[in-house]
Amino acid sequence: MKVALKIGYEGTHFSGSQIQPDQRTVEGELLKVLQETEVITDIDAANLSSSGRTDAGVHSISQVVTFFTDNPRMAIPRILNSKLPRDVWAWAYAEVPDDFDPRRHAIHRKYRYILSADEYDISKMRDAAKLFIGEHNFSNFTKKDKKNPRSTVRQVEKLDIRSQGSVIKIDIVANAYLWNMIRKIVSALTLVGNGTRDIDWISKMLDPENYEEGIEPAPAYGLIFLDVQYNPEPEWVVDCYAVKHTNDFFTREANRFRIISTILEQFVMQPEKEMDLD
Structure with missing residues (x-):
């Protein structure tokens, strides 16, 4: 069985x-x-x-x-x-x-990336996210395998970004993913969100035949695999x-960990200010 x-x-x-x-x-x-x-x-x-x-x-x-x-x-x-x-x-x-086959018979996979809100322009991130929807060549969003080359075309069905308290949640649904694809997409979105890059750069990154650039993946600890769906389930x-x-x-x-997080914040020293120990 x-x-x-x-x-x-x-x-x-x-x-x-x-x-x-x-x-x-x-x-x-x-x-x-x-x-x-x-x-x-x-x-x-x-x-x-x-x-x-x-x-x-x-x-x-x-x-x-x-x-x-x-x-x-x-x-x-x-x-x-x-x-x-x-x-x-x-x-x-x-x-x-x-x-x-749990891998080959999957029709959708959903992931979530959670990052600190910091100083990101979430409206710019959402505009950039729209460019990833649909079928694209994600060659610039993965590590190339020269020994075993394979198609880098993938279909992104959904990419939602929302702010919740002190964090930003990025949900992505696709039929399949490349190695580090999600974390590199997140890195690209944060670069747009903090003003380092503009939205036109995302369009260029999605056109690897005419533009190539490496990008570091976002840290692994922020990524969670939420769900996989089949038909029939x-x-x-x-x-x-x-x-x-x-x-x-x-x-x-x-x-x-909420308590530990608060304690860790106490360790962030402000040398230019007089410390309040009350």
Whole structure:
């Protein structure tokens, strides 16, 4: 039987999602637990596969992982979560056809990038975002692979930007992505937002046959994989206990980090001013 899991992970301490030798990865941690619970007994026969790869430091709410198993009754989120580390968890599962491919059968993938609002002109960023919608050659927004060249044309269906308190949230939906594509798009948008570049530069960047320029990707820690959609969608069974347990944990963690964030702000010294220690 082939089983699909929806998993989330806080990517700070992972070297990416895909298994790598001598590196801590999301798939590596999941595979260890699947073997420990005897959900998987033969790694090759299990054919573990995921809906996409994320780089070191990138997070996820709804990555989809599939595998073959002879012991599906143990492939339940709450069972797996009892042995998984706290920074990776499962929250839904489904039985899927043997030919279901979580990567190739995906029709939409949604990501969100969160950055500090700082001094960005969000109206300019939104105007620039409109230029990315549709089918474009994103050669200037990825690292070129000269050994294995492939098409750099992708279809961006949606790119929304909104301000929320002290952060800006950038949501992007596309059929597929290139390596570092989202983070480089974010970098381009911030350059327009802070006035370093103008909107016409975005048009040139989307015309790589006539203009080439490298751009550094935005930091990985701001990127989160939100969702992947299929047609037809698997009949997901949500493990309510797993969801509640995870929500409770991260609510506590969010509150803790709000306090830590405030404390860190106290460390920002203003030498030109007299410090107020009251």
